[in-house]
Amino acid sequence: MIHAGLTHFLVISVALFSLGIYGVITRKNAVMVLMGIELILNSANINFIAFARFGNFGLQGQIIALFIIVLAAAEAAIALAIVLNIYKNLSNINVDEMDSLKD
Amino acid sequence: MTENLMINIAVIILFLPFLGFVVTLLLGSKIKKIYYFENFVLFLGLAGSIIIAFGKLTSFDATTITSEFTWINLGNTPIMGEIKINLGILIDNISTLMMVVVMLISFLVHIFSIEYMRGDPRYNRYFAYLGLFTFSMSGIVLTHNILMMYIFWELVGVSSYLLIGFWFEKKSAADAGKKAFIVNRIGDIGMFIGILILFTTYHTFTFDDIFQQISQGHLPFDSGFWLTITGLLIFAGAIGKSAQVPLHVWLPDAMEGPTPVSALIHAATMVAAGVYLVVRIFGILTADAMLIIAVIGALSAFIPATIALTQNDIKKVLAYSTVSQLGYMIMALGVGAFKFAFFHLITHAFFKACLFLGSGSVIHAMHHEQDIRNMGGLRKKMPITYYTFLIASVAISGVPLTSGFLSKDGILAGSYAFANLTGHYLFPIVGFFVAMLTAFYMFRLIILTFHGEPRDKEKYEHAHESKFTMAMPLVVLSVLSIFFWYTPNPVNPEDGWVLSDWIKAPQLYTPENTRYEFMVPDEHTNVQPGSEEIMYSETYVEAMHAIHIPAMILSLLIAGLGILLAYLFYQWKRIDVGKLVEKFKGLYNFSFNKWYFDEAYDATAVNGTLGLSRLLGRFDLKIIDGIVNGTAYITKGFSTFIGKFDNVVVDGLVNFMAYLSGFIGLVFRRFQTGKVQTYLVFVLVSVVILLFIFKSF
Amino acid sequence: MNINNFISDLAFIKPELVISATLVIIVLFDLIFSSKKKLLPYISLIGIVVAGYFVINQFGTAVTTFKTSLKYGMVVVDNFSSYFKIVVLLASFIVVIFSMLSSEVNSNEERHGEYYTLLFGMILGMFLMSSASDLILIYLSIELLSLSSYVLAGFVKNTIRNSEASLKYVIYGGVSSGIMLFGISLVYGLTGSTNLYEINTLIQVQNFPYITFLIAGLFILVGFGFKISAAPFHFWTPDVYEGAPIPITAYLSVASKAAGFAVLIRFIKITFVGSTDSSGYWILLNIIDWKSIIVLLSILTMTLGNFAALWQDNLKRMLAYSSIAHAGYMLLGLAVMSNAGINAIMVYFIVYALMNLGAFFVVMVISNKIGSENIDDYRGLGRRMPFLGIIFAIFLVSLVGLPPTAGFIAKVMLFIALIDARMVAVAVIALLNTVVSLYYYIRVLKNMYLVDVEKEKPIIPIKLANGIVMILLAAPILIFGIYFSPIIDFAKNSITILGF
Amino acid sequence: MTTYDIIFYLFALVTLLSAFFVVTNRNIVHSAFYLLFTFFGVAGIYVMLGADFVAVVQLIVYVGGILILLLFGVMLTNKITNVDIKSGTIHALPASIVLGLFAGALAAAVLNTKWKIVASPETSSSTVSLGNMLINEYALIFELLGIVLLIALIGAASMARR
């Protein structure tokens, strides 16, 4: 078996990305959907760090990853607040039932 | 009398009736007696026309007087060159004679109408229309170019429309007016196309310029064939106006108009305009054109004559007789008997006007009864009417000592001579046969109307002789039907001043190779440059001379035979009409129903047109306006939501686009499910699709 | 780079600093003077005006600052960015006034502090978007804008449609930005840089694997497409626009779209364009066929927007689709890939800002009065509110693009660019779309004027303030429709994008 | 196979398996716990990539912050007594198909790309350099993040408060 290289990490990130999107699309519960989004962000982070590591791009990748973690936190906070608000209004956070606005 | 003076008078008498029309129309509702103005104007017109005729025939015998002004001047145009449209007046013998006839009959009809139309709610309007008509007719007569001819031609059509439909409350009258106008227009299209050809070729409308260019060998589209076609197209106008077969159907219907109008329009003037037109363009008719004209004339002489045999409406009989006589004239022109044709035009105008006015007098007396089966015995009640009617009938039948004999005999002789030279014997045969028929039905009319016992006692009791204003025109016209006005020699019109001096056959302008051989001057012909004589070949002149006496005798016999038969049938009742009718029921019905012309037209042209228009209307609504309405219906089957559509959808191509747009919109809407996760699926799918679209660069 | 440079660099982002400061002031003011919330909008207006002053002052500078390497920085200050900042500020100014007059916003007076804070968060995000030349800053500024707008979309939190809108928005936005981030990471992996200028230099000299670059590009496009609501990334738009409070909807439709366009244009122009020829056409580097992609997207966008709008009964929703359609038209300007096209977009945006905000404003006024945005409830309104009817007609006609309104000029500039670039077929499609769009715009006027109402209802009076705002929005539309030199001149002078 | 590899595969397995369970498990609370393992796994991968500081931040922020937030979310939006907190899935099949295509294309592209790989010296702890970068080159972003957090704070509070 070959030494774990860039492609290995990339495969993990692609898989994580796909799983995240799968989660977003298929889960009814809004919190679960948010979890999917976190997975997507994580996969991007892996990419940044892996590319920086193997391409010898310096520390920029890690910095970016840090930023993204912070942004993810901010986004999660706001998203959860919105979910809670929905729950207050509807006593329900099933995303697929939120379709009063449509054509 | 100077030329200028004559022109001035001509212009004045042209516009006098128009003045009468305008004044009478505008003041008609204000001033009750304004119709006197119209009558006065007509009197001036008559006087003026006689003065011109006198002046022309005495002082300027051989010259043609014209005067023109530029109506429209387009200047020197890039493609078509110099374009000037001139209008003007032409005074020659023919037009002055025609003017006198028109003015005279118009004047008499005016006089007659004063009594006849009294009490009509639109009394003044009636005279105004008469004025308009007289104006238009004078215009046709006096014009020196074909555009103006067409203009007045149409105006005549309109005034006849107004006059025929004068009692428009009656549906049949309104119908008849419309029919007259439209049928005329059909002929006019031909004339108009003819004019188009002439103008395109010669860039002028003036007769003289056109004739000169033709005589120089400049033909339409450089071919004799097209000259023939042009002549025939213009003749098509005459077919309409002179009620020739197959466009004669309007004339009998036009009898719905007041009877004096019938006398004016449908006997003497308007229908004569067609003949007058052919007279004007005679110089450019080729042999082929003339032959076709002659055929149409012959048919028009024959068919209505057979129809007239069985009609019971006094005016219808006269109407068919008119068509028949006009056919005579046309046929005469077609066979080259130019002078006699025009002569017959004049004589016929007088006696036919007399007949119509006479019938008007009868109808007036019988309280608008027109069916001869309800008349009879009126001779005693209305002697003046009877005798004038009789004289006119004798004249139309071609009995010697009458004007009709002179002109008709000439035509028959001309056709006979023509047949001798070309072998077309059908024309004289038709001519003689129709002469017999004419005599027969005219006397049938007289016998049924005036002789015998009254069949409708009540009406008969009330009948009375007409007043002076109505009787006077009858007398004048009947007197004009006697020979001595035209020639001192009651058997040979050529001796008279009319044919020998007044009516001059025009020069021929057609290339010699397109003429009849006998119309090409040969070495025997006395060629005089500038002479207006038709340059016939000597053979024709000889043939004419040879045929004159036999033809005269034959026509005399034939007229006598017709009159005799009429007496046998109706006066002495030696032959039972009813039985004969039974025996020849088919023929009778055919004649009685006017050869089914109207029915045929209704079935084909009228219904065809209406049907086509309805079809197109529907086409417009259904097909054009909804090529895809159909497509939309198919779409309907496929999609469930199209029902929603349907409320919005109406018709039309635009509507189809609306359909389609709406449909596209609906398709797009389907994606907008309201579920955010579905949206994300769509986004991913789109990205994949984009990826595949652009995967190779 | 060191901290001193940082401080000197701050001089270039004075407008952003003003916005941030105002943001903080609002927060503090809200905390300290919680009873004087009425003053908040005025503070906001002052902040916007001051920021505007600095933006205008910046006009003419062209620098790249906050350098991450020797040559290039993250922030670019040039006329192009200033132009879009002015558009954003213009829209913000109007929207603040909207908010003062909106009954929806006013029903939550105790949360006005948050409202204006978040509004400034959005402004800041949009400012950075129009200036960003680094993918990281682009991502960050988009997030900044998005996070604020998620909350604002659900501002009236006790109404269901507000909450639903904000939930959909946050989920959709989260995924879109996640995908974009993944794309950015791929670009980073390929080039080793996130700076657009550096990437451009690299593309010019190296060969990059096409498919991967395409995927990265498309992923990034998802993020931009989400912001400018271009089909097929537009799905959130109608739902969120319908659900959100009207001032926010209006704001999203104009300002956030403008910022999105600014960043998209800059992204493509700086990254993928090799050079500009003498007649202003961009010569694309041979890496991704952006031109075809944008053409496809723009046709899809305008067609979808216009056709779907045909069926809308809710005015806000209809205007949402209409704004999608307009995004499609503007994308055409980008698709031309020339300075003339960009110029057309810029002209379009000023006009679009005026007319779209105006239309939303009218909808808001009507909604305040009759409590409905449904087109059926507009029946006979033209007679009941004659003045408003005329003004609305001006906005709608301008949205269709008929003379003599500015909307026509905007479209003409666009078509001038298109036809100069020989994109006749596309122009025809766009024009046919215009015809379709007429139908739904005019449908509003039809309901207001043409439909007979059974009973004449009394005239509804309009507040003076509303009237003045409407006149101020409508007048320039007519004036620019007749004399349009100023806006074109302005756009022309603003087109300098720092770079090639 | 080196130790490095073994550890790598271990982390990879943990990450992907737990992520798989996150998105498929019907019990929300269970999912949340699987997410914990995913974050751990990812942190481990960061370490393997020499990004120790990021890994720590990952643990602190994600596990300590975001995950707790999410759990709060789960709890607040369900009755706490309800042990069996289930969440269904929708259109799993179409999603799988689309994702299959999507992920397949992505993976194929990623695997077939010749990435820039430069042999790099093993770096020591990067924390100091990161700190330097944060207040130098990336100072602007650093400051902006502050504003983002402020916005998030205000926004979340505004949304969530009664």
Added chain:
Amino acid sequence: MHLPYLSLITFLPIVGMIIVLALPKEQGKTMKITTLLITGIQVVLAVFLLSNYNYSLGGIYDQASFQFVEKFRWIDIENFSWIGRIKVDYFLGIDGISTPLVLLTAIVTFIATLSSWNINKSLKGYFALFLLLDTGMMGVFVSLDFFLFYIFWELMLLPMYFLIGIWGGPRREYAAIKFFLYTLLGSIFILIVMIGLYFSTTEPMADGTKAFTFNLLAMMDPNNATATGILSALNPANLRFAAYIALFAGFAIKIPMFPFHTWLPDAHVEAPTPISVILAGVLLKMGTYGILRVSFPIFPEITKQLVWYIALFGMINIIYGAFCAMAQRDFKKLIAYSSVSHMGYVLLGMAALNTMGISGAILQMFNHGTITAMLFLIVGVIYDRAHTREIDGFGGLAVQMPVYTGFVTVAFFAAIGLPGLSGFISEAFVFLGAFGVRLIRVVTIVSTLGIVLGAGYMLWTLQRVYLGKLNEKWSGLKDLNFREYAMFIPLSAIVIFLGVYPSAMLDLMNTSVNSMVQFMQNIQVYYSSINVF
């Protein structure tokens, strides 16, 4: 320097609109009088223009021989480096082609104002829109800059939509939107071609440089064509043919030419009488005017190629319109279709491309304007009184309303081209001109069928409505009142006057028509020399 008469005549209605808008709602009467005054002044101005018109100047392609020219730079954006210089001129002027139509517009609008007296619903809006429409129409006929032309062209759409849509009949919404969509569709084609032409034409500036231009006259001069312009003949890959078709279609919708005519019957039937009058009297002329002013001189070589098709469509219009008219039961729809038929003559005449044909076409535009205005007024009078337009429901009105019927007769006979009335000479000229062109001779001959079909449906209508027995239901109808006299008398006077003395109009246009024909011929030679055919 003379006064800006053309601006005055064009923008006067805008002033009127502002006055009307400023008046309080209750002052309906004042609004009517204001509008009447404004349109009256327009007529006076138009007559003034006519009396100061120099008959010897041709116009068409030569700015020096246009009259009452007003030209100044409206929009000028310099150093537009990638396009050069964007400039739009405010350029007004009239020549023999536009002057008759300016006169027509003034007259018809004035008459339409008179016939608006019966409108009683939201007067303010009505007259404001009416006056706006007036400006748009006038502007189209006087502007010589394509951009300006287009703005005026589009300016009419919206007022027209509302005028039909608010004050129209039962299906007015449908008709109005149909009109709007259709005509907008037409104008977008024009827009595209306009921009294409802009990029194909440069005009020398005062400083010696060359700049793209919207100037119509500059576009006509092939020397101004750019080498690479998309619609420049010098460019081997030019799209001139397609552009011509598009432009023609744009104008044809307005005419309306078969098969684009379906908006017309709907719009006419639903529109209120004065609007029908304007629609038929003026708006339809814009299509043909546009073709004459824009399509022909700018694309002479393609015009030449397509003459036969233009004539063919003219023929179809004439005959198809006549048939459709015959099938109608609604009086107004019948008149509407008769317009389709009559506009066919205009097309036919233009296709002739010689002096008579084009003179006839322009004259026919003017005459159709007056005649059809009368016809719609006639329908309006009857509809005002009887509130129905079913032809079969009438009959015998001549007895009840003799004076009215008199005017009806004049109008109807003018419509079927009776000599002595104006319709004749224009139709005759059209036929004379068209017949002179060998290529379209057969088409012309078939078209003459229109003469008889026209007489057919018109007289049939005359009979069904006015002749025959009076339907008792209508025995209460009153004859014309003073106001209606004031509408009919001037129109009838024009119809009769031009019938007798057509030179009044023909002389006016003759120089221009000649120079246009000459120009077309010269330029065709030019185009064939550069071998583009």
